[in-house]
Amino acid sequence: MKKSLFLRVTLMAWALAAAPIASSDLPSGERLDLSDYRGKVIVVDFWASWCVPCRRSFPWLNAMNDKYANDGLVIVGVNLDQDPASAAEFLQEYPARFQIRYDASGTLAREFNVQAMPSSFVIDRDGEIVAHHLGFKVRRQDDYEAAIVAALQQETRE
Secondary structure (H helix, E strand, O other): OOOOHHHHHHHHHHHHHOEEOEOOEOOOOOOOOHHHHOOOEEEEEEEOOOOHHHHHHHHHHHHHHHHHHHHOEEEEEEEOOOOHHHHHHHHHHOOOOOEEEEOOOOHHHHHOOOOOOOEEEEEOOOOOEEEEEEOOOHHHHHHHHHHHHHHHHOOOOO
16 A cells, blocks of 8 residues: 655655654754655654553554664654643653654644544655554554564665
8 A cells, every 4th residue: 555755755844844742842943854764664653642542552662663673663653732731741651762743733644644543654665655554453463563564574666
């Protein structure tokens, strides 16, 4: 289920303007440039503080980050809360060992056509979306991990 180059270009444009969230500094002036991760597999995970399944997905995302970061995996959690304090409270209770960004306007969420919380997208080493899932179900963790592993094992087309 590969997405077009258009989405890849949109991702890069968003990446230059997105501000991260850190629990101690909401939002900071730092920028994320996804081109820094060329050749890596990126999981973009949309979440919100009010999302109950997100409470289950964060420990799993941390585990995936710990397990596959050295193999080229980058996880970027994109928070959609309107109130940064709500995101900060969530992160105090469910700390992330992966990158967090703030998208209160929902611009990136619209580009990805996010329909549910959380929504995760696996982007391969060539910048193409190769898998996604809506919500988070503990019984499907093996399927989610298999999609990441498959993307990590793919050779780049460049």
